[in-house]
Amino acid sequence: MIHVSVYRYHPGRDLHPGMDRFDVPEELRNRMVLDLLEYLHEKDPSLVYRRSCREGVCGSDGMNINGKNRLACITSVGEVLTGKRELTIKPLPGMPVIRDLVVDQSLFFEQYAKVRPWLINQEEPPPQERSQTPEQRARLDGLYECILCGCCTSQCPSWWWNPEDYLGPAALLQAYRFIADSRDTGTDLRLSSMKDPFSLFRCRSIGNCTWVCPKGLNPMRAIGHIRREMLKKATQDV
Numbered sequence: 086m087i088h089v090s091v092y093r094y095h096p097g098r099d100l101h102p103g104m105d106r107f108d109v110p111e112e113l114r115n116r117m118v119l120d121l122l123e124y125l126h127e128k129d130p131s132l133v134y135r136r137s138c139r140e141g142v143c144g145s146d147g148m149n150i151n152g153k154n155r156l157a158c159i160t161s162v163g164e165v166l167t168g169k170r171e172l173t174i175k176p177l178p179g180m181p182v183i184r185d186l187v188v189d190q191s192l193f194f195e196q197y198a199k200v201r202p203w204l205i206n207q208e209e210p211p212p213q214e215r216s217q218t219p220e221q222r223a224r225l226d227g228l229y230e231c232i233l234c235g236c237c238t239s240q241c242p243s244w245w246w247n248p249e250d251y252l253g254p255a256a257l258l259q260a261y262r263f264i265a266d267s268r269d270t271g272t273d274l275r276l277s278s279m280k281d282p283f284s285l286f287r288c289r290s291i292g293n294c295t296w297v298c299p300k301g302l303n304p305m306r307a308i309g310h311i312r313r314e315m316l317k318k319a320t321q322d323v
């Protein structure tokens with residue numbers, strides 16, 4: 086058997102959160118953690134979690150599995166089991182729990198909106214499209230693939246301590262996605278809004294964000310690029 090502990094909290098019913106223990110058949114070792122949750126949900130329909138595409142694309146089922154934030158749908162049970170066949174599943178850390186494994190991501194998306202995650206360009210658009218060279222397009226690789234699952238921001242100690250003020254790795258990676266875009270002219274605007282000591286500079290280069298990203302992206306590197314852009318702008322402004 087595999088021993089599974091799942092975080093449970095039902096406001097209005099439970100006074101305190103706790104862990105529920107389940108024993109599930111060994112065959113589930115070859116399935117994804119999301120399949121295991123579906124199995125548990127059949128046994129206990131009151132268990133709540135988010136899911137949608139089941140393909141690692143929608144970013145809905147980010148959760149903390151054996152201590153690391155991951156997407157349940159692309160994490161195999163066998164890959165994360167510890168020696169004693171233990172699996173511990175908790176909600177994403179640092180975000181308020183709504184119920185069981187479902188967290189409130191309002192602040193996360195507010196911070197995403199703050200970096201203006203859209204193309205800024207007031208110039209008259211060309212008749213066909215704003216074209217890029219292959220090299221300009223290649224600069225967006227490793228950035229545009231972000232699915233906004235929140236795994237990185239929720240695993241970032243700097244964000245845990247200053248969630249209101251530090252934008253967090255996901256929002257900053259998205260900011261750099263537009264700063265790096267040859268068609269975008271909003272770099273000054275974005276950089277000016279991050280000049281304070283927290284929004285960008287609260288990153289301490291711990292690297293948890295890059296460690297957990299289920300899409301293999303590197304938010305820490307993107308943050309480094311923004312810092313360099315900031316330095317370039319400061320030098321030009323002198």
Ligand code: SF4
Nearest residue numbers: 231232234235237298
């Ligand atoms: S950078 Fe990675 S971990 Fe962070 S939100 Fe995007 S896909 Fe998720």
Ligand code: SF4
Nearest residue numbers: 241288289291292294
């Ligand atoms: S590198 Fe920066 S953003 Fe990433 S986890 Fe560390 S402090 Fe957070």
